[in-house]
Amino acid sequence: MTTMTEMENIQKGFQERMDEKELLNCMRCGFCLPSCPTYIVSGYKESQSPRGRIALMKAVYDGLIEPDDEFERSLNLCLGCRACEPVCPAGVNYGFLLEEARDIINQNKKRSLSSQLVHQAVFKHLFPNQNNIENITSLIGFYQRSGLQKAVRKIGFLHLFPNHLREMERVLPEVPKKTNMTKRITRVKPDSIKKATVAFFTGCLMDTVFRETNDATIKLLQKAGCEVVIPQTQVCCGALHGHSGEKELAKKMAKQNIEAFEKEHVDYIVTNAGGCGAFLSDYDHLLKDEPGWEGRVKEVAKKIKDISSVLYEVSFHKENRLVLDEQIITFQDSCHLRNVMHVNEAPRKLLKSIKGAKFCEMENADSCCGSAGIYNIVEPESSMNILNQKMTVIKETNATTIVTANPGCLLQMKLGIERENLRGVRAVHIVDLLQEALM
Template structure:
């Protein structure tokens, strides 16, 4: 890193970092056992929450240069925020991490290929739903035409890292462009109406995982919800916020707030833990914007994970049934640590008759997905995943349930790598609950 870049970054750290929040860290070490990168790096303090906070503070104080080692430490962080619930001082580590990354990435020159890739991802693709549909549609074409089989037979995929080879195999079957473009925007409650809600459909969830979105709306209808799906909503901005593009994240936030403001609903429902946690944080993201501060607070108060509203509406007390199988659950870090939603998924899973729920050891420890972490930090990601698969196998579960698309793909990768994809499945909780509900009601009606 050039000296001029270091100087600029250090100045920005002094100007923008929340110094009071940095001082809140008491260096007690309660966060260490909860941090996957600290554990997997052989207890390297540079890869722990308190170590990273110490580096940030050192840069602000002028004691430490913001060199490549500092950047590497911050890049290695999963951003899982598992350190926050165990912190006795309630340090908002996630906010500090996002601010530090934003300063570094906005002031450090990158190579042309990296710069081009970031521009395509952050500017040209995720903010534009129609482009997301177009790109995902190409994937669907690749799957449906037999090209995927040809590529596999040719050995072309062997040119890529093992983790990407596994990911390509476990990607869900993508809907057609027509299905993605013509999704309904309003759903009447099937059961007697209890709530009117809006659905945050997301970008990847409404393209690559469209079937799971369809399951979500159907479940909410069965639970007694009228649903509206605003057409002007877009990507939540989490990828931007976590990836050092905070201004673009703010643009996404404003677009989504405006999209939902006139909906007049009880809740705004999400089915992706990572999206939900970032949406809940819009009030912090826009806290310094006079025009948007109150609007962001009003928006954030309405965000609710689908599992929370289902439990609130006593969906778990309805008949739910599956053939005998052992089920276990892998927490979404951001659902648990960001949205503080822990018991609701378990309550729903435990209510399914004919199945046995087994709690996984360290279910709340990150699986190593973390957005695009499993691509850019593949070695550490797979190391973390290996531990997760050990705990999965110990449950003897045939079904691993998740509440976030990244976690779902990561667990599918783990199952593929372990070689038991013919014995164990990973599913999103709403897909499993819909199957359990419809099976029970087909039998009883």
């Protein structure tokens, strides 16, 4: 429970740090309402809409309401999908307001001891250190390959956990061995005449849990005529930190990544995870108040591109034969890839170029699937309600292959398939599907 002293400090933080001009930009027109998943699944509660949350932030800023637990709950229930931004006629940067508000609350509110320990373990020790992520991943791999997973399931140990966590355990991908997560070479040559030189942002979970997808990304770039540079000093993008009220840690990682990539003279910096790409491209906002970083961050941020955009621009789909067995494909947009990086046509055109596959657009493909980083873990009820709606429209397409462009979305789609018991249906990353189709 938020104490009076904490609420006073939070309110002071709002007055000192929140952008009043941005808060006032919201015209309360309501154009954002049909695009907001939490507004819809809440039964159209104003406090669960972008417009309502901005109104609450402004009220705290003006001292009209206290930033109590109910206020914090409203912000925490937001997915941060930023679907409200493209439809906003005033161009309100809602995502930046949300991150700043969460950071102010996090910096001024004391958490329980257990919460502090988990927070420190995840945000300060796990994600900033790639070796720690590799160690955790290798433990998961041991759990999967040693027979322990089968034993745990057989004796019913997993029933001690909430249902949504049991379901997530069933859809975890088979992770690589520690020996397969060695440092990558720093440069690989294209398979044909060089069209571009690109740097590859490998990410943290993408280069461990989804290592094979990263391997496929490099192979596709090589096949497309790209020389690929892989800086060894890059780290986690910091998105999870930035979205969860740990902006100082996010800034620290952002600076390390900028230093890693600015040394490379490349045409693009390529990502294969929509959430990472969006946060990387927003580094200029994250570091806007950091002296000496403005020019450096802009040079890096303007080069960020999603893998699908790069492949489409170099005509990968026209210069290579892509064939699959007969199947129906549908595409689930990554919220941040579409709403922040404004990429939606390139992945669809690549998928439509695959022979033997029929592309079927699902209704509201641009709406959030409910994954949103760790939202499906910390807010399972809201997340599953959103996923249920998503699976309803997916089933209407009769798709046998659900394609995504972000690891969180991929796991959420796998979870939806598991929950709906959809036999013969799979979820794959677009990179893995293109690699599979490449003749």
